[in-house]
Amino acid sequence: MRFGWSEDQLAFRDAARDLLSKECGPDVVRTAWEGAPDPKPWSSLEAMGVLSVLVPEADGGLGLDETFLVPVLEEAGRAALPQPITDTAMVAASLGVTGSVVVTDLGGPIVGSADTADGFLLAVDGGVALFDADQVEREPVTTVDRSRHAARIRATGPGRTVTDDASEVAAARDRGALGTAAELVGLADQMLAITVDYVGERQQFGKPIGSFQAVKHHLANARVAIEFAGPAVARAAWSIAEGADTASRDASMAKYLANEAAAESAKVALQCHGAIGYTVECDLHLYLKRSWALRRLWGDSDHHVDRVAGVLFE
Amino acid sequence: MDLNWTAEQDANRAEARQWLELNLAEWRSEIGEQLSGDTADGVAQQMLWEQRLFDGGWSVVSWPTEYGGRGGSLWEWLIFEAEYWRAGAPQRVTQNGIQILSPSVFEFGTPEQKDHLLPRMASAEDLWCQGWSEPNSGSDLASVSSRARRVDGGWILDGQKTWTTRGAFCTHLFGLFRTDPESSRHRGLTYLLVPLDTPGVTVRGFGRLDGDEGFAEVFFDEAFLADDAVVGGVVLGEVDQAWSVVVAAAGTERGLLRPPGRYLATSAELIRLIASVDGDRSLRRRAAIAWMKAEAFDLQTLRVITSLLDGGDLGSESSLSKIWWSELDIELHAIAMDALGAAAEIDDEWSKGWQFALSGPIYAGTNEIQRNIVAERVLGLPR
Ligand SMILES: Cc1cc2nc3c(=O)[nH]c(=O)nc-3n(C[C@H](O)[C@H](O)[C@H](O)COP(=O)(O)OP(=O)(O)OC[C@H]3O[C@@H](n4cnc5c(N)ncnc54)[C@H](O)[C@@H]3O)c2cc1C
Numbered sequence: 001m002r003f004g005w006s007e008d009q010l011a012f013r014d015a016a017r018d019l020l021s022k023e024c025g026p027d028v029v030r031t032a033w034e035g036a037p038d039p040k041p042w043s044s045l046e047a048m049g050v051l052s053v054l055v056p057e058a059d060g061g062l063g064l065d066e067t068f069l070v071p072v073l074e075e076a077g078r079a080a081l082p083q084p085i086t087d088t089a090m091v092a093a094s095l096g097v098t099g100s101v102v103v104t105d106l107g108g109p110i111v112g113s114a115d116t117a118d119g120f121l122l123a124v125d126g127g128v129a130l131f132d133a134d135q136v137e138r139e140p141v142t143t144v145d146r147s148r149h150a151a152r153i154r155a156t157g158p159g160r161t162v163t164d165d166a167s168e169v170a171a172a173r174d175r176g177a178l179g180t181a182a183e184l185v186g187l188a189d190q191m192l193a194i195t196v197d198y199v200g201e202r203q204q205f206g207k208p209i210g211s212f213q214a215v216k217h218h219l220a221n222a223r224v225a226i227e228f229a230g231p232a233v234a235r236a237a238w239s240i241a242e243g244a245d246t247a248s249r250d251a252s253m254a255k256y257l258a259n260e261a262a263a264e265s266a267k268v269a270l271q272c273h274g275a276i277g278y279t280v281e282c283d284l285h286l287y288l289k290r291s292w293a294l295r296r297l298w299g300d301s302d303h304h305v306d307r308v309a310g311v312l313f314e
Numbered sequence: 315m316d317l318n319w320t321a322e323q324d325a326n327r328a329e330a331r332q333w334l335e336l337n338l339a340e341w342r343s344e345i346g347e348q349l350s351g352d353t354a355d356g357v358a359q360q361m362l363w364e365q366r367l368f369d370g371g372w373s374v375v376s377w378p379t380e381y382g383g384r385g386g387s388l389w390e391w392l393i394f395e396a397e398y399w400r401a402g403a404p405q406r407v408t409q410n411g412i413q414i415l416s417p418s419v420f421e422f423g424t425p426e427q428k429d430h431l432l433p434r435m436a437s438a439e440d441l442w443c444q445g446w447s448e449p450n451s452g453s454d455l456a457s458v459s460s461r462a463r464r465v466d467g468g469w470i471l472d473g474q475k476t477w478t479t480r481g482a483f484c485t486h487l488f489g490l491f492r493t494d495p496e497s498s499r500h501r502g503l504t505y506l507l508v509p510l511d512t513p514g515v516t517v518r519g520f521g522r523l524d525g526d527e528g529f530a531e532v533f534f535d536e537a538f539l540a541d542d543a544v545v546g547g548v549v550l551g552e553v554d555q556a557w558s559v560v561v562a563a564a565g566t567e568r569g570l571l572r573p574p575g576r577y578l579a580t581s582a583e584l585i586r587l588i589a590s591v592d593g594d595r596s597l598r599r600r601a602a603i604a605w606m607k608a609e610a611f612d613l614q615t616l617r618v619i620t621s622l623l624d625g626g627d628l629g630s631e632s633s634l635s636k637i638w639w640s641e642l643d644i645e646l647h648a649i650a651m652d653a654l655g656a657a658a659e660i661d662d663e664w665s666k667g668w669q670f671a672l673s674g675p676i677y678a679g680t681n682e683i684q685r686n687i688v689a690e691r692v693l694g695l696p697r
Contacts, residue, residue: 003617228613234613
């Protein structure tokens, strides 16, 4: 028994955190709101091997498992990396599909980075097929989080069948839930960190607002939610990597607790900022809006609670 | 990351499970109807149980064998606790000594104190209660005003403690007394070990919310506490330096005091209850959420133990756990009350558990105080 990331996993995560803090600050996320996202952080992550953690070494990947990828996805969440990294690095890679930006509709009908993706992994009758950019029709949608560049996708060509095995599709969905849960934990932590900084500086009544107990308790609640969501995500990564019988249940538990932690953190972050948080000028909104989107992708809280209840009361 | 137990740990678990099953059955047939551990007759029953635990070598799994322990690791402790609660074994009457006092004895006690106090605590020969709170000092513990005045050969104690859990059934009290009359707040307090049969000490038990005599108030009326009233001495740590002991003890009371097995066991019972009353989707969903929170507490504990074994320490993070388990306990029991419907008002295990759960956010430092600690010490917000 050992519940903690290994030295290697931590080093890999820290390298990603470092890279993202340099190359994917809020200004870079804002760029993606205005137009095409800056490709740099994505290509740096690609060069680091993040996108091919789950790809076998024989196929040019790192040949590692979810316990390496999940800590990095938390960092991607923290940075609100515009591209859908869970789609590419977690879901597509595990199905043996590689490509620079591969997106999928397995997690929901509104697909991110639809304008720049070069691969589309779409649910087809009983399975999943891969389509090139010229084999799909995009119906762009304007999302609250503009950096998502999302669209509804319809296949126009035959595509290539990736799997028609229902259990593989289900496993891909579990991975999507896990990857998104990791991003949400990172986002929750980021929103809390931004707010802790803010309430330490902002003064009212002659003192920092962070010294007021009501503010403290709001932020403590977010910290508590994150404290207990993190281990659930880590456990699900391990269960999926090991092919444990409980993998699906554990993925649902991770997504549920991460959803709730992100919801709590988003709520108190906005409240403790006051009006400045209620603007698009303050960076907070970049992370808020991403968290709202991710909470509903790959199954919302209701969906995952039902899945867990189904196992417990079977 | 490796969430598999070793073959040896699996064997520990099997051994504990088997022992508990057999001994609980024997103990139950010995005592007849099991009474509440917060009544005199119930404590007498539980002393028989404590004796069995000690004789079987399971009283204090993680203590060194020289003090009556099993010499097990924190993992073995965790495994035993999970089995303990799973088996439906009773809450320990030795709990406050073993969980709140003993870590301080290990850290601050002299060799003589350790040799004397620990084995007697493990075997329930001495039953310890916690004398921290006073009528005017609850959350603001540093304001305690019970005094100990130095005299030849000992101390004269004056003042009052209250909310003392099971005080009416215990033999000894560990408490905070102001020894420097000039001092204020957390300076000038001394951690004293007091036999409750000391002349001038009066204990009055009284009812908690469920009516059982689980609380006591303890009066000190010019009571003379001789230096040798406890073998090894009555002062734990240094005179006037109790606060460092309190801070260390409070961490364990909040954090590892509560083994997650307890909530896993309650959530398993809740799931059985809901299945047995054919509970609807809404109840099942609420139970699934509470079960996830119990699991999350278990996982977080695994994480904390891993980092303790790596040389980390249990810091203010224990406040995060305390908030979580106390609110979880209420949630679990509230769902059970709703599942029981009209039967919820019957005075039974569930309603007793519900009433006890309600005290979780109050004792061991209220959850408001814990949230202050999280904000100030974990998040670093200004005071
Ligand atoms: C079941 C049970 C068992 C107990 N067993 C023991 C025992 O064995 N030994 C022992 O010594 N004590 C024991 N206690 C006492 C316990 O430690 C105290 O109840 C606790 O410290 C709170 O003190 P208080 O009850 O005086 O409440 P108060 O301190 O008066 O608090 C009342 C309310 O005010 C809030 N409050 C107070 N100060 C602040 C603040 N700074 N910020 C925000 N809110 C604040 C509290 O959170 C609470 O909601 C027990 C209590 C219970 C319920």
